[in-house]
Amino acid sequence: MYARDKKPDHDYDQRPHVHEYRNETSVDDRHRHRMEGVTGPVVQVGNSHIHYLCGSTSFDDGHRHLYTDYTGPARYSRDNSHVHEYKGYVAHAGDPLHVHKYHDKTGPAIYNHFY
Numbered sequence: 852m853y854a855r856d857k858k859p860d861h862d863y864d865q866r867p868h869v870h871e872y873r874n875e876t877s878v879d880d881r882h883r884h885r886m887e888g889v890t891g892p893v894v895q896v897g898n899s900h901i902h903y904l905c906g907s908t909s910f911d912d913g914h915r916h917l918y919t920d921y922t923g924p925a926r927y928s929r930d931n932s933h934v935h936e937y938k939g940y941v942a943h944a945g946d947p948l949h950v951h952k953y954h955d956k957t958g959p960a961i962y963n964h965f966y
Contacts, residue, residue: 866962867892867893867962867963868892868893868960868961868962868963869889869890869891869892869902869960869961869963870889870890870902870922870934870935870957870958870959870960870961871887871888871889871890871957871958871961872886872887872888872889872890872904872937872955872957872958873885873886873887873955873958874886874887874953874954874955875953876908876941876951876952876953877951877952877953878951879949879950879951880912880943880947880949881912882911882912883911883951884908884909884911884915884916884941884951885908885909886906886908886909886918886953887906888904888905888906889961890902890903890904890922890935890957891903891904891905894921896924897924899924899925900924900925901921901922901923901924901935902921902922902935902957903919903920903921903922904918904919904920904921904922904937905917905918905919905920906918908941908951914943914945916941916942916943916951917941918939918941920937920939921937922935922936922937922957923935923936923937926956932959932960933959933960934956934957934958934959935956935957936954936955936956936957937953937954937955937956937957938952938953938954938955939952939953940952940953941953
């Protein structure tokens with residue numbers, strides 16, 4: 852269970868870290884795409900933080916989509932670990948025009964000791 856407004860008991864979310872993400876898009880025009888990657892580093896926003904994500908989807912039905920997006924703020928669990936929700940869409944202006952939506956949560960933080 853995640854509590855959006857719960858503040859952590861420590862400063863782990865202030866440490867440099869990233870998150871993995873992996874999802875499938877909605878089906879449109881009889882196909883879907885996969886998205887996976889690693890977010891960018893922490894971007895402080897108010898008393899929380901977000902991460903950017905960008906990349907290209909899997910190649911399906913003869914094309915791929917490029918995406919750039921950002922997560923929502925940190926959502927903490929009872930053990931003070933956290934994830935981020937992200938959602939958006941990718942569109943293909945070809946014939947036919949179609950749109951794939953996505954909505955998921957990142958994996959837990961991966962703290963990099965080399966930052």
